[in-house]
Amino acid sequence: MYKKAGMKDNSDESMFLIADAISDGVYVIDREGTVTAINKIYSELSGIKEENILGKNMEDVWKNHYVPADSDVFVVLENESMPSYAEMIVKSGNGYDVDNPYPVSILTLKKKTKISVITTLQDTDKIVLMTGIPVFDEGGEIKKVYTIIRDLTDLYDMKKKLSEAENEKKRFINELKYHRKNELKTDLIGKSRQVAEIRETVYSIADADATVLITGETGVGKEIVARELYKNSNRKNNAYVKINCSAIPETLLESELFGYEKGAFTGAQNKEKLGLFEIADNGTLLLDEIGELPMHLQSKLLRVIQEKELRRVGGEKTRKIDVRIIAATNQDLKQLIKTGKFREDLYYRLNVIPLVIPPLRERKEDISVLVDFFADRFNKKHSKSKFIDRYAVDSMMEYDWPGNVRELENIIERLMIIGTGNIIMQSDIERILGKSTDRKKVDDSCSSTLRAAVDKLEKEMIAKALSIHGNTYGAARELGINQSTVVRKAKALGIEEW
Ligand SMILES: Nc1ncnc2c1ncn2[C@@H]1O[C@H](COP(=O)(O)OP(=O)(O)OP(=O)(O)O)[C@@H](O)[C@H]1O
Numbered sequence: 121m122y123k124k125a126g127m128k129d130n131s132d133e134s135m136f137l138i139a140d141a142i143s144d145g146v147y148v149i150d151r152e153g154t155v156t157a158i159n160k161i162y163s164e165l166s167g168i169k170e171e172n173i174l175g176k177n178m179e180d181v182w183k184n185h186y187v188p189a190d191s192d193v194f195v196v197l198e199n200e201s202m203p204s205y206a207e208m209i210v211k212s213g214n215g216y217d218v219d220n221p222y223p224v225s226i227l228t229l230k231k232k233t234k235i236s237v238i239t240t241l242q243d244t245d246k247i248v249l250m251t252g253i254p255v256f257d258e259g260g261e262i263k264k265v266y267t268i269i270r271d272l273t274d275l276y277d278m279k280k281k282l283s284e285a286e287n288e289k290k291r292f293i294n295e296l297k298y299h300r301k302n303e304l305k306t307d308l309i310g311k312s313r314q315v316a317e318i319r320e321t322v323y324s325i326a327d328a329d330a331t332v333l334i335t336g337e338t339g340v341g342k343e344i345v346a347r348e349l350y351k352n353s354n355r356k357n358n359a360y361v362k363i364n365c366s367a368i369p370e371t372l373l374e375s376e377l378f379g380y381e382k383g384a385f386t387g388a389q390n391k392e393k394l395g396l397f398e399i400a401d402n403g404t405l406l407l408d409e410i411g412e413l414p415m416h417l418q419s420k421l422l423r424v425i426q427e428k429e430l431r432r433v434g435g436e437k438t439r440k441i442d443v444r445i446i447a448a449t450n451q452d453l454k455q456l457i458k459t460g461k462f463r464e465d466l467y468y469r470l471n472v473i474p475l476v477i478p479p480l481r482e483r484k485e486d487i488s489v490l491v492d493f494f495a496d497r498f499n500k501k502h503s504k505s506k507f508i509d510r511y512a513v514d515s516m517m518e519y520d521w522p523g524n525v526r527e528l529e530n531i532i533e534r535l536m537i538i539g540t541g542n543i544i545m546q547s548d549i550e551r552i553l554g555k556s557t558d559r560k561k562v563d564d565s566c567s568s569t570l571r572a573a574v575d576k577l578e579k580e581m582i583a584k585a586l587s588i589h590g591n592t593y594g595a596a597r598e599l600g601i602n603q604s605t606v607v608r609k610a611k612a613l614g615i616e617e618w
Pocket residue numbers: 306307308309310336337338339340341342343344345449450525526529
């Protein structure tokens with residue numbers, strides 16, 4: 121600690137030793153406002169050299185170094201935004217004029233009371249809490265003022281980061297709510313006896329935590345049913361997470377599902393990661409295309425279901441988990457068991473409540489309501505006001521719908537987009553689906569060359585697969601060829617829309 125030459129006050133000696141040992145800045149002024157001592161930290165915090173302050177009047181020092189460019193940084197300590205521990209230090213803080221600021225020490229001298237202020241030090245940009253403490257002589261006259269300066273910069277930065285993180289969190293929560301609401305918008309449409317039965321079963325089992333296995337051909341609405349289960353369950357306010365087991369490479373699937381501990385992998389993945397089971401904790405997890413789950417993960421899944429706890433990849437610790445599992449597949453799991461591709465014990469664990477969704481061709485009464493529903497949806501989406509003619513619906517009733525509701529949905533959307541007329545006629549439908557009489561007919565005419573016949577068959581099959589799946593990936597899977605081949609052939613064969 122530096123002190124003014126010739127200073128005699130012995131009581132200051134021990135204080136000076138202490139002052140250099142603490143992490144707060146300290147300076148002392150006498151009753152005239154002259155700085156008689158400062159510690160090293162004060163010089164560091166303020167950026168003012170000892171020779172520029174010691175022996176000088178604090179008001180002059182203040183004018184050169186303190187008056188902040190931006191008066192907003194001044195916070196008198198009654199202000200709500202101050203850190204709570206500062207609040208505890210400060211008892212008075214009264215009478216501080218933010219528009220006409222004074223050094224705290226001078227103000228303390230004038231007011232004869234302890235005063236604290238939060239401000240920014242101009243030379244170093246440090247945010248500090250400055251507290252002036254008056255010292256009185258025996259006659260009750262003020263003798264000197266100690267000013268203690270605490271660096272709050274890190275605290276403020278942390279506070280700022282925290283409030284940014286809080287805002288970010290709020291944004292994510294709102295986004296999540298928005299997506300959840302959208303996710304849950306579509307209801308299970310249908311007026312057939314089969315759909316009525318499914319609805320009834322769903323409502324009666326929704327609250328049971330038992331595992332449900334939903335089976336049915338592609339596009340029948342397994343996901344819609346899974347969501348219906350979730351929406352009506354007592355877990356509806358918790359997470360709903362779905363994973364398509366066939367869409368994620370086998371090497372990533374395990375950590376996607378079960379997460380990994382810090383250090384389980386090297387490099388960028390050295391952090392820990394929550395798996396979907398943990399994300400879905402207290403909620404519902406839909407394991408879609410469960411038939412595609414590799415054998416070693418089937419064993420792991422079985423353990424999680426039985427023991428209700430999981431171990432992350434690369435971890436020893438087990439974690440309790442409470443997840444309602446819904447599994448879905450369009451594969452025949454019993455057949456997969458026979459060929460050794462699916463564990464029988466897992467099958468029985470999943471199949472606690474089986475829900476079989478019949479194909480659309482077995483519940484044709486649903487077609488008309490689904491047509492209305494999709495027509496309405498796509499009219500709105502594409503700002504159209506198209507109407508589907510009754511004979512057109514009759515034509516759709518005759519069709520077999522191998523791609524089920526998804527195919528119907530895709531076709532309605534396509535009809536809404538193409539063509540200019542406002543009425544969708546039977547002929548429009550037949551152009552897409554073919555006439556019922558010549559459906560499935562392969563051109564075996566002898567006048568055609570083999571190449572032309574192959575092209576025609578290829579075109580029909582690719583167009584059909586595209587129309588069923590609505591995308592090139594699904595079509596490629598169905599046809600057993602690469603997605604890029606589908607794209608190339610569709611272009612070459614002149615299939616423009618589906
Ligand atoms: N009953 C229904 N009511 C309303 N929309 C339905 C219904 N059934 C199916 N859909 C719609 O059809 C499309 C296909 O349904 P979904 O994705 O549930 O089929 P899926 O059985 O899971 O098919 P995949 O086995 O190919 O995954 C979705 O867009 C869905 O919204």
